[in-house]
Amino acid sequence: MSRVLVVEDEAGFQSLLSEVLGGAGHTVDSAESVAEALKLSQARTYDLLLLDYRLPGDTGLDFLESFRMGGQQTPVIIMTAYADVPVVVDAMRLGAVDFLVKPFSLDALLPLVERCLRNAPAASAE
């Protein structure tokens, strides 16, 4: 049982990811902006973050930078709308563990999530 934070402003994606990850037995929290995501991630430690690149206002990369500066080691998967190589490279440099290109298939999502959770240090809280 892991706790996953999904940072995504598209309601459709938000509910899709909650449904799929919840169905796989994970607890899912949602944030729609960088500010909200920072608040939630400071309140508790997550096992995994799914982070959209394009968010209203600051980008996912801005969040990732602040998040890592805060000392958080949680694995992060970045999601981009299409294979934007520079964005993916920057995200990996800032500590993202992997990336997903939208639109992605569920067959790609679940195995990737499981792999990241397996390799990650166990969340300290709970």
Place this chain on the structure above:
Amino acid sequence: MADAGLDHLPSDPAVLRSEVERLREALRATQLEKDRAVRMLRSTNTELYGRVQGQTQQLASLNHLINTITASLDLRQVANTALSGLRSLLRVETALLALRDDDGDTTLFMANPDNYLAALPQRKLKAGEGPLGQVIKTGQGLVVGGVRDSAGVEGSAGPSILCVPIHSREQTIGAVQLLNKWAGPFTDPDRAFVETVAGSLAVAIENARMYTEVQAQLAALERAHAQLVETQAQLVESAKLASIGQLAAGLAHEINNPIGIILGFAQLIGQRTEDEKLKRYAGTMEREAIRVRGIVSDLLGFARQAAAEPRRMDLREVLEAALRLVEYQLIKENVQVVRAYAAEPGWVMADQDQLLQVLMNLIQNARQAMPQGGTLTLRTWTGGGTAYFAVTDTGTGIPPEDLGHVFDPFFTTKPVGQGTGLGLSVSYGIIKRCGGEIRVRSEPGAGTTFWVGLPLTEPEPQ
């Protein structure tokens, strides 16, 4: 008188007879003298008549020759006409022409075209070399083998040369040389004749040179104009591409999110439902979503304005990529797509995005020519070191009078807003830059085929 004569008549009959004899003799001699004088007069008359005839004829030939020479604007033709004419009219072995070059000290060398010398490569003379060089240098005519007037004695054997300068605007621009007259040495009338021809040659040569200069300037102007048109087309092409690129990138963001959501939920439904029908519906949604994803990614690849990066590719694959972008739309518009690909790959070196652009332009034109639907056939084949593809439609066709203009920049028959008339000219430019060719064949009312040939390259190393 008779009476007076009778006074002196000798009385001796014998003397009388001999006197009569003497008178008869004198009379006969006078008669002979007269006959000879008449004969001579006649022959002189005939000769004079002949000479006048000959001169008239020569004048006519000269006139004709001058007219022919000055009628042409082509230097080589001018020279050939003059030399052939001189050779046959003056009955000489060879007629030669030399012209002073721009640098002044070497000269161009030409012989009458029916002479073996004419077959030799054009040669430069050194300044002052040979009779021609000498005459050009001095500006004075030159005769070897003696000039005789028409009444003179028959000439001696040996080479005879008549060389005459060509003057134009107080300058010696060249010289004509006649070599070895068949019968006797050159005469003063010969020389006058050649000098007249040289005079008209001067005019003709000047004209030809001026014409060539004007032609060169015209050609340069035309080249400049063509370049301008091409630059303009390229500018519009890149502006068009840039805006398509921006549009496509923005579009990709907007489309990929909803498609991702549809794809995900379709898969979720398929996994979670036990209802076979629902499973099938979900499967269809999933497939269609994946297709849209393909279209968007092709569009992006197509619009990505990476500088031309030629790489090895199979024409059949490029055609397929283009079809992926438009096939759905074609089917919706009642256009049947026929693939007639060769069994073997058509390897070419090209920039995929640019080749896709050419195909999109051709397919787009075909679509627009078949508003009621029809058949679009894509063909590939190879032959003679070339890989070909063809796009054939069953549309309106192109009227013969337009056929020569379809590749012109800004040529369009489409209403404002529907066509800029750049699709084909841009495609033409792309194919030319790849070392290929693009052609069109059309039958009004039946349809149109555009085919493209590109240099075939080595197959992919295994």
